[in-house]
Amino acid sequence: MSYDQILEQYPLPQSVKEEIKSELERLKVKKNVAKKIVERCYQAYLANLIEPGEAVGIVAAQSIGEPGTQMTMRTFHYAGVAELNVTLGLPRLIEILDVRKNPSTPMMTIHLEKEIARDREKAREVANKIEATYLKDLADIEVDLRGMKIVIKPDMEALRRKGLTLEELREKIEKNIKEDFEQEGEFFIVKVKEPSYKHLMDVFEKLRDIVVMGIKEIKRVIIRKEGDEYVLYTEGSSLKKVMKVKGVDFSRTLTNDIYEIYEVLGIEAARSAIINEALSTLGEQGLEVDVRHIMLLADVMTADGELRQIGRHGVAGEKQSILARAAFEMTVNNLLDAAMRGEIDYLRGITENIIIGQPIKLGTGDVELIAKLGVIKK
Template identity: 75%
Template sequence: MKYKDILDKYPFPQKVKEEINAELERLNVNKTKAKKVVERCFEAYLKNLVEPGEAAGIVAAQSIGEPGTQMTMRTFHYAGVAEIDVTLGLPRLIEIMDVRKNPSTPMMTIRLKDEYAKNRDKAREVANRIEATYVTDIAEILTDIVNMRIIIKPDTHAMERKQLTLEEIKKKLEKNLKVEVEEEEGNLVIQIKEPSYKTLMNTFDKLKKTVLVGIKEIRRVIIRKEDDEYVLYTEGSNLKKVMKIKGVDFTRTTTNNIYEIYEVLGIEAARNAVINEAKSTLEEQGLEVDDRHIMLVADAMTSDGELRQVGRHGVAGEKRSILARAAFEMTVNNLLDAAVRGDVDKLNGITENIIVGQPIKLGTGDVELISKIGKNLI
């Protein structure tokens, strides 16, 4: 860094130092002017720091909660992707804060490695390996009750599109259903050994649910061209299995299921996912919330290495203060349980002090001054 000696005199974060240095280098400022600029930057930096005793948590909650009242409550069509619905607005924000294990519209954005990203046919190959293909997608299934057998009539066009052969389908069915499959005049036949209508229908139901190729959780894959590469969008999500698919660039592949990210990639990745998902949900509605407020909430949700929701089963429900827990939800239960255990509330927080009518320990209330007044001052 050209201006390192000037910048090192001020306690800026490293990222801020790098940004100031880059801008000074771009403008090619001399040392005297650089000193003045850095001094002014430091003044601005100090003004933006949180003051001691500031209610950072309440400000963050208010900053996210207030725009939340102006959000829509509908499920929207995903912009530019045909027939994929995705939950946006307030329901999505609630899903993020509750860290739902099963979001209402799970979805993945899959980016491909260079050799697959530029070629549509190769991108289609990867899509076929990911999208769940059922027997009903590529064939007609008929039941022959008289001869106690099931006849599968394949659709050659559908098989070509999914890049499947009759032999591959036969092997897959034999492996999954553990029955013998015979080939007759281009059709596949499953003969039921015992003359039982119930066995026939059970086999028929299993056959309809059999996934021949792809990942069961991913119902549909759509290919879109973005800039100069093809990107896959999926309806449904399974990050662990998708990462193993040949041709997928897993370093740039994302899902909107935060809990799945936590299980597969760990707590730091989950923290980033909470921030990114909350930011994009708010921005999509045209609402501006400072990143630091969202980061504070994400930190509170992930601070102990586990992914916790904001509600009564997570951050709010684990407060040490009995009165703060009771003020949030389940008032009677919280007070009764605390009374049975003989718990003591130290009244250290904000909520509990407001309840009992004491000054809160924030701002001027955080400072206790004792002054000795002399006779001559009265």
């Protein structure tokens, strides 16, 4: 049958076409009837399109803002993801719209390559490679004040569990400190060059926090089984480093740090991330906001090719009009700066026209009537 041929003639979105097609196929309609149905569908589609001049931004702002008032103000919530602590609710939504460079609870979802995704042992191996392991987790570190030295006693059991040899541990430590270093059997001895207690304690602190293996930013990894594959959840985030780890399926590696996504994967990925994060944050609270509002928001935030926050330093703060900026925040500063720079307000926007009492350029106000004088005279 050629429902496709009929549908092809109409500029309908793909998802609408598919829906009509599946319905036509289910009912097995004849070709001439199908034509009429599609025509009616197209008319309905046109009637439902948003009107030119409609204030979509305001509608989006209200549609996101109203459910926002019902969100929890509490920062922490123990969400579906195991023992991980993730910022949710209003604080998280604000974080997304403000494009914070360091979210308060960075988190990654890491999928594994198909061959190893079902193997718990292999998943554990990858997790070991990602999770930051400090020297203090692998060894007892003791300060010998009389001898002005530090004794490191590696925990052989912990080493074996992490799949490390004594030799590798030694190399790691040597690379990270500048002091004299000796090995005595299973122990390592660090002798400080400068004979001061303060220096000794500084070296001690430094030794404790040496990252022996894994990625510095990733503080914890949790393995969960989802369907028939193992997925890693991390506390802390470093997309660039994790993507390079062997065994990780980089194409499905996600982080909740939108700025990081922007830096590593570009503006379009950041746009998708904003939509996904905002939608899931709202969804988690049981609030349903139409995607179109969030898509508009994400489009505005990414229109310049860089991430702009919604707020004083971004979208609202960069408005062309002085009056609109002054009406939003920091009134005196904005007016003063504009006066010093000799800026001109062309009164093209909404806020400034309301301030001076003119009709606004929205809806019917956006349409101008031009009379052709010659025609009228006749």
